[in-house]
């Protein structure tokens with residue numbers, strides 16, 4: 001008889017609670033939370049079960065996760081979970097995600113994910129890039145994604161976090177490296193980015209106000225430096241007179 005090391009290793013038909021059960025449990029938990037005055041903010045994907053996210057930010061977040069071999073095999077179950085309306089609450093603050101995820105048991109599980117802050121080197125790279133291109137800065141402020149910054153975000157070791165920078169935990173008894181509840185929350189973060197790309201900066205520990213101020217400062221400094229160069233290039237008066245042959 002086959003032996004399974006872990007609940008998560010069980011074949012799909014044993015381990016997967018039905019969508020109907022998950023939805024019923026989720027409804028009950030939401031009702032209970034409402035009665036006890038808890039402010040839950042459920043995650044409702046705008047996409048479909050294949051493409052959970054609809055915006056550039058959300059989709060880029062998902063593709064970043066899916067490209068890591070450590071995650072790839074485990075993320076699929078997360079898609080099913082999030083599509084079944086199991087993320088009852090998901091809150092993002094500086095570098096931290098806290099969520100309540102409904103499972104087959106009546107009490108929802110607590111998931112927490114910590115993401116390392118952006119390194120100083122990467123922070124400087126994005127600030128410098130934004131300073132060079134003032135339009136990019138405007139686009140970011142307006143919540144649009146600037147094309148000119150895509151490479152910076154998307155390249156390997158870019159601004160999206162890699163597995164070594166993401167630390168996850170779940171209160172479920174099936175907890176492994178990534179259980180289905182955590183996998184669902186990973187997609188849930190993408191859904192939140194669909195609504196508000198600035199969450200990305202919170203997740204990476206970047207204070208947007210000081211980031212924008214720094215980028216603008218750099219821009220002003222660079223404009224002043226250029227103005228200085230122009231001044232140095234101004235032809236001295238005596239040379240102008242000799243140039244035009246005027247004495």
Ligand SMILES: [Zn+2]
Pocket residue numbers: 109170171172173174175179180181182
């Ligand atoms: Zn779990």
